[in-house]
Amino acid sequence: MGRAPCCDKASVKRGPWSPEEDEQLRSYVQRHGIGGNWIALPQKAGLNRCGKSCRLRWLNYLRPNIKHGGYTEQEDQIIWSLYSSIGSRWSIIASKLPGRTDNDVKNYWNTKLKKKAMAAVAASAATGGAFAAPATPPPALSPAASASSSVTSSGGDVRFAAYPPQHHQGLTMRFDAPAPQRRQQHTELAPVPPAAAVAQLDATSGVWARQPAPASDAVAAALDDVFLPDLVGGGEQLFPYGDFFGGLQDRAALELSACYFPNMAEMWGAAAASDAKPQGLCNTLT
DNA sequence: AAGAAATGCAACCGCGGCACC
DNA sequence: GGGTGCCGCGGTTGCATTTCT
Known part of the structure; x- marks a missing residue:
């Protein structure tokens, strides 16, 4: 039936x-x-x-104002960064790229950007670049997860540091990861460290820890451009971090990530317990 | 020049969410 | 509260075009 x-x-x-x-x-x-x-x-x-x-x-x-092709470096950075945080949520990623559609972004990622990412990781691995490369999701999702000290580009859940990889090593990018769980399975969504928050897996404790290292200027500027307008309302500075991504500090990272990259597992877990919709999601994500 | 392989992208498919009754 | 139907999403497919041999 x-x-x-x-x-x-x-x-x-x-x-x-x-x-x-x-x-x-x-x-x-x-x-x-x-x-x-x-x-x-x-x-x-x-x-x-x-x-x-x-x-x-x-x-x-x-639809009017649709753009096709001609992706800019800044758009690349945004896609990379968002993909690292929320996975293949193409509609959300596309919503941050004016004129782009989810289908277009998805195609662009699958045909070009992913290869670019893999090439960058392979190049870095060949030169002994240091990337956080856990082979499995963070322990909050998968208790059996273990840290890996090596980088592989041969498929699977490969992660690399950031865009461009050689410039900042805090961000974790899943470019070849298995597709995340669908929406209805929010409690199992990987609580991947926020793109904004620089995180590394502590191999000893198995805990994702934020690091104080700032993102690269290019990525910071790109992300600031995209996200800050949503956080700064009507001339009144509602969000006190005008250069948020450029000056990542713990508190700021937590505040923004709570909005744009919430810990889905915790949120939806709490929501399930109270039998209510999770609170605190940005409108742009819901 | 011709065929094969690779690439890019539009379109389709099936599923889950959600609103409405 | 359950059933129904539409919407929106992400994954996949198919085909036209381009590049390679």
């Missing part, structure tokens, strides 16, 4: 969109909006397409 299909796949057109279909959808949405119902939209717009297909086409291609 599976879910009923959203549309009759045999009777709707599939595959690439023609310019005529694009124009039909674009003009309909511009005139009427999506009307809160993608399933009904194709019929109203006179399109022989599945509603989901229309939604995807609009969101990923026809």
